[in-house]
Amino acid sequence: MIPSAFDYYAPKTVAEAVALLREYGEQAKVLAGGQSLLPLLKLRLASPRVVVDLGRIADLAYIRREGEEVAIGAMTRHEEVERSDVVRQYCRLLAATAATIGDVQVRNRGTIGGSLAHADPAGDFPAAVLALEGRMKVVGPDGERWIAAEDFFLDVMTTALKADEILTEVRVAVDGEGARSAYEKIRQKATGFALCGVAVRLRVDEAKVCQDVAVGVTGVGAKAYRARAVEEALRGKEVTEAAIASAAAEAVQGVEPNEDAQASAAYRAHLARVCTRRALSRALAGS
Amino acid sequence: MGERRYVGEAIPRVEDRRLVTGTSHYVDDIRLPGMLHVVLVRSPYGHAEIKRIETAKAETMPGVVAVLTGEALRGRIGSIPCASEMEGLKVPEHPVLAIGRVRYVGEPVVAVVAEDRYKAQDAADQVEVEYEPLDVVVDVERALEPGAPVIHEGMDNNVAFVLRFEGGEALKAAFEQADAVIEQRLINQRLHPVAMEPRGVLAEYWPGEDRLTVWSSTQIPHLLRTQLAAILGMAEHRVRVIAPEVGGGFGSKLNVYGEEALVAHLARELRKPVKWVETRRENMMSTIHGRGQINDVRVAVARDGRVLGLDVRILSDLGAYHQLLTPGIPPLTGLMLSGPYKIPAIGYEIVGVFTNAMSTDAYRGAGRPEATYLLERVMDLIARELKMDPVEVRMRNFPRPEEFPYETATGLVYDSGNYQAALQKALEVVGYEQLRREQAERRQRGELMGIGISSYVEICALGPSAALPAGGWESATVRVEPTGKVTVLTGASPHGQGQETSFAQLVADELGVALEDVYVVHGDTAVVPYGIGTFGSRATAVGGTAVYEAVQMVKEKVRSFAAHLLGVDWEDVEEGVGEYRSRREPERVVSFREVAQAAYLAKSLPPGVTPGLEATYFFEPSNFTFPFGTHVVVVEIDRETGEVKLKRYVAVDDCGRVINPLLVEGQIHGGIVQALGQALMEEVVYDEWGQLLSGDLSSYAVPRAADVPWMETVRTETPTTVNPMGIKGVGEAGTIGATPAIVNAVIDALSPLGVRHVDMPLTPEKIWRLLQGEAGSGG
Amino acid sequence: MKIAGKHAVAAERQEVWQLLVDPEVLRRCTPGVEELREVGDGEYDVVMQLGVGAVRGRYEGRIKVKPEEPGTTMRLDVEGRGSQGIVRGKGVLRLEGENEGTEIAYEGEVQLGGPIASVGQRMLQSTARMLAGQFFTALAAEAAARQRARVTGQPLRPPKHGILRNFIRFLWSLLKRWFGR
Known part of the structure; x- marks a missing residue:
């Protein structure tokens, strides 16, 4: 519970922050809401030489509609995502997901950018952002670039962010006509992290034929992933409970489910199927 | 007694304001000028030889004052004490810092003292310890096998003690006459107590006065003082122990730890205040664990459900060393094996086994939850075997109310009880008949609903001194100050239970x-007369009785002064609220305050009465008390995920007379929540390499508010005859009663699948596997 | 925690074996190795920077490589200690295949000890798989470099194995495995 010494920087702009990262590279860690980094520091599991706190950068916490997208600043707290009218109106899945994260204290501190950039294999937001086919705005020394959610998460706590880049914004498409969604989660009892979490976005026509579907799964593998096989099984088909059940059976296709003291690989795989089915059913039942 | 205005009322705790506003003082809140900090280097191995310790680098780090090893301490301070006595008990040397060998992950090896905690930790990271790993044994049964690694040199095996209570011919006969014999292995897993405040110690030594003051987060300041004086080789009256605000203990602070001795020693040697505060990870590794028993049960039953005999083998996982009461806990299980039932013949054997793990010791309930769990599982197994209702089996075996005092086959005398009434009440409140009908309907639909019952009796108000290692009495002083304010000193050192309110x-x-004119002081050995402490649901029943007796003595003297001031005879004084009147001339009144002042000004003393208004009483109880009750739980199981949902929770508890029902309810609530943790979530996990996999709160799940059901609490009131107020005690009841109720409910829900028993914790995955038709003890 | 996996290396079995017993190759391919010193037959003292994401630590320890059946089966034993705790791994590598391609099947057990044991175990399996992936990807690159040197007659230029570079290679190999029909 006693961190090693580090130099603390609180830049006022993203450019200053990037300059610091450029200078210190792998020796620096970015601090957002601190819900993962601070415990790691206290346990000395992370001992960076430099901590770059994004908390003083004025324009990183916002939620606004930008054309056909909702743009959320990286420093936006989970609680703000959960309660935002813009989110609730245009991309409800994010609000539903935010509401399940940790507890009130965690949601008041933790940020969406921190959650995505930390890429905890059991984090909640990665599943939702994958299901919403979101994209990340990343700023580095050479300016900004956009990374699609699916290209962002590489492996356990490993993203496509370079050591001198900062995630500044995430964007997701505005819910279209008839968009339905749900986030279904089984909590790891001790932490509230997802033992399994499945985010679903679904659009069906009047005949209940699936026009569009995306499924993001977290907590199961080394990273959050798109359950493509589930999507394939539904796309263009009539979405019935039977169709959902058979599609959900594909939830861990091509993934090696994780095993640890909290759950075996077999149980995780099972939960992924159950949560996928429940999320799809709930999405279908909603409107 | 004066008019009752407070006793029996649900008065909010006077402690709460300072606690919820964060203005209270725990050990870590106390800072002394020039204070140094200790960080301990602990063993990362479960069992290893220490080949070499290199401290040179750490010693030269900035701000480092001292680096100490076990060798450096050898002969300078004593070992960590074990107070339990037993014939043939093996008590291995338990040094404050390991010497030569480490025997569990987290055992302290090197102490680093520095100007602040950061510098101390930085230096601790630079201490190099070379280990030669040895074979590890964490499983009790494997520890008993021939050829298992022997944890203590000089011992032939890992057996610390064997304690037998022979059932004799009666037990043999019971099994011969039995219509059915049921056998079952029942496991009470190891648990982390997880007090909200970890341990902490601060010590300061004044060489001129030869005076050592130790602040420690402890449940037993006086016993700690005596033990510390012995370990440090100091005269006891030179040592002062203060337990400031203590953030929970649950038995884990009913102990004497190496860190307490170490910090005190360092303060004396370095002549500076020294502090150590435990991290949560250290708390999980090296604060005592609870439970850790394997019970092999054989029970002889008659066709009508009566238990004829009980034969139990208890394997107790002691851990690597004895802490203060380690070997004393499993015998409490043996003692309580009759539970709330008339069992004519009981025999048991307890084998205490050393393993490469942290010591087990008292954890809320301490031995009694194990006995209750065992019996309540057995009652349900009997019901299943004989196709009887679990209620019926229990009713058949309870002693009748007129049979009290009831003597058990294990030699206890239960003071008072009406077990039928508590069970009946619980059934009424929960609507048992209706629930069973609902269950039958839902089973038809394939739903998993279960109803669990647990009737318990616990042994409380510990206890007669003859039965305890270091005295079972309690002390109290009641002092009326010259201004009429009242100070109460209690030797029971409460740490969250609320006696500042109830004693007031x-x-x-x-x-x-x-x-508000009564101030309750506790936890400072320089202020409070010698006392025993708070544990074993004793603070109110024993400590409260001491207060009651002391206040009676004060009242006598108050009356003498009142009579003297009124100029009337002793018998002619009429007590009012805060005033005294002459019976003959009611207009003649003196206030309580005037009496107090007169007692101290002492201008005119009643004949034969000394000045001052204070009395001290040491209360020695003649017996334990035996609170009891019945808990009923309704659960639903998610067939797909194996998750257990608690739908109803009804607790009927009888703790005798009650001073403050709010405090009683709080104790019941907290106890049930901890029991729920054991039943469904918690388990200390060491891997076969001796590594602690449940070593932090991200891997060890304790219940949170969202996990807790609405609890319907009801009381019956059967006073004890053991103390004048009729109080039995309640601190552990919830933990003892609730665990088997929850487990019984889950197993009842699973019984249509042929499930007969499942070991705790009943995690969703474990249940899911049973639902998949895997393993479990079916049949 | 048990781990197991298979990796394909486009080289003859004997050549892959030679790479596995070459300390230089081990030094270059083992993720995070800062120093590797041979201290005995098949025993190496090693200093490694191990970790994933923000969790990083320096470990000193020993790697033991014991050929059980030269050319086919090898036992590996790794133990490293740092201030975060102990990392321990034991396993068997089996080489299969003829001519062009060799498949390396590994199975073993990884354990964490000391302070990191409980908090780290949730990430252990994924991390071990990732590190194993990096190792075998690097090994495949070594084999490819040798082949290139043979074909072109140019002197051998050992490949560089940045963590990210390896990672991309590893992903690529996975993709090929999954979709490479």
Whole structure:
């Protein structure tokens, strides 16, 4: 519970922050809401030489509609995502997901950018952002670039962010006509992290034929992933409970489910199927 | 007694304001000028030889004052004590810092003292310890096998003790006459107590006065003082122990730890205040664990459900060393094996086994939850075997109310009880008949609903001194100050239970003063007369009785002064609230305050009466008390995920007379929540390499508010005859009663699948596997 | 925690074996190795920077490589200690295949000890798989470099194995495995 010494920087702009990262590279860690980094520091599991706190950068916490997208600043707290009218109106899945994260204290501190950039294999937001086919705005020394959610998460706590880049914004498409969604989660009892979490976005026509579907799964593998096989099984088909059940059976296709003291690989795989089915059913039942 | 204005009322705790506003003082909140900090280097191995310790680098780090090893301490301070006595008990040397060998992950090896905690930790990271790993044994049964690694040199095996209570011919006969014999292995897993405040110690030594002051987060300041004086080789009256605000203990601070001795020693040697505060990870590794028993049960039953005999083998996982009461806990299980039932013949054997793990010791309930769990599982197994209702089996075996005092086959005398009434009440409140009908319907639909019952009796108000290692009495001083304010000193050192409120209620009523005029002081050995402490649900029943007796003595003297001031005879004084009147001339009145002042000014003393208004009483109880009750739980199981949902929770508890029902309810609530943790979530996990996999709160799940059901609490009130107020005690009841109720409910829900028993914790995955038709003890 | 996996290396079995017993190759391919010193037959003292994401630590320890059946089966034993705790791994590598391609099947057990044991175990399996992936990807690159040197007659230029570079290679190999029909 006693961190090693580090130099603390609180830049006022993203450019200053990037300059610091450029200078210190792998020796620096970015601090957002601190819900993962601070415990790691206290346990000395992370001992960076430099901590770059994004908390003083004025324009990183916002939620606004930008054309056909909702743009959320990286420093936006989970609680703000959960309660935002813009989110609730245009991309409800994010609000539903935010509401399940940790507890009130965690949601008041933790940020969406921190959650995505930390890429905890059991984090909640990665599943939702994958299901919403979101994209990340990343700023580095050479300016900004956009990374699609699916290209962002590489492996356990490993993203496509370079050591001198900062995630500044995430964007997701505005819910279209008839968009339905749900986030279904089984909590790891001790932490509230997802033992399994499945985010679903679904659009069906009047005949209940699936026009569009995306499924993001977290907590199961080394990273959050798109359950493509589930999507394939539904796309263009009539979405019935039977169709959902058979599609959900594909939830861990091509993934090696994780095993640890909290759950075996077999149980995780099972939960992924159950949560996928429940999320799809709930999405279908909603409107 | 004066008019009752407070006793029996649900008065919010006077402690709460300072606690919820964060203005209270725990050990870590106390800072002394020039204070140094200790960080301990602990063993990362479960069992290893220490080949070499290199401290040179750490010693030269900035701000480092001292680096100490076990070798450096050898001969300078004593070992960590074990107070339990037993014939043939093996008590291995338990040094404050390991010497030569480490025997569990987290065992302290090197102490680093520096100007602040950061510098101390930085230096600790630079201490190099070379280990030669040895074979590890964490499983009790494997530890008993021939050829298992022997944890203590000089011992032939890992057996610390074997304690037998022979059932004799009676037990043999019971099994011969039995219509059915049921056998079952029942496991009480190891648990982390997880007090909200970890341990902490601060010590300061004044060489001129030869005076050592130790602040420690402890449940037993006086016993700690005696033990520390012995370990440090100091005269006891030179040592002062203060337990400031203590953030929970649950038995884990009913102990004497190496860190307490180490910090005190360092303060004395370095002549500076020294502090150590435990991290949560250290708390999980090296604060005592609870439970850790394997019970092999054989029970002889008659066709009508009566238990004829009980034969139990208890394997107790002691851990690597004895802490203060380690070997004393499993015998409590043996003692309580009759539970709330008339069992004519009981025999048991307890084998205490050393393993490469942290010591087990008292954890809320301490031995009694194990006995209750065992019996309540057995009652349900009997019901299943004989196709009887679990209620019926219990009713058949309870002693009748007129049979009290009831003597058990294990030699205890139960003071008072009406077990039928508590069970009946619980069934009424929960609507048992209706629930069973609902269950039958839902089973038809394939739903998994279960109803679990647990009737318990616990042994409380520990206890007669003859039965305890270091005295079972308690002390109290009641002092009326010259201004009429009242100070109560209690030797029971409460740490969250609320006796600052309940003792004030008691005294305020007795003396006819306002609640806020009574101040309860505890936890400072320089202020409070010698006492025993708070544990074993004893603080109110024993400590409260001492207060009651002391206040009676004060009242006598108050009356003498009142009579003297009124100029009337002793018998002619009429007590009012805060005032005394002449019976003959009611207009003649003296106030309580005037009496107090007169007692100290002492201008005119009643004949034969000394000045001052203070009394001290040491109360020795003649027996334990035996609170009891029945808990009923309704659960639903998610067939797909194996998750257990608690739908109803009804607790009927009888703890005798009650001073403050709010405090009683709080104790019941907290106890049930901890029991729920054991039943469904918690388990200390060491891997076969001796590594602690449940070593932090991200891997060890304790219940949170969202996991807790609505609890319907009801009381019956059967006073004890053991103390004048009829109080039995309640601190552990919830933990003892609730665990088997929850487990029984889950197993009842699973019984249509042929499930007969499942070991705790009943995690969703474990249940899911049973639902998949895997393993479990079916049939 | 048990781990197991298979990796394909486009080289003859004997050549892959030679790479596995070459300390230089081990030094270059083992993720995070800062120093590797041979201290005995098949025993190496090693200093490694191990970790994933923000969790990083320096470990000193020993790697033991014991050929059980030269050319086919090898036992590996790794133990490293740092201030975060102990990392321990034991396993068997089996080489299969003829001519062009060799498949390396590994199975073993990884354990964490000391302070990191409980908090780290949730990430252990994924991390071990990732590190194993990096190792075998690097090994495949070594084999490819040798082949290139043979074909072109140019002197051998050992490949560089940045963590990210390896990672991309590893992903690529996975993709090929999954979709490479």
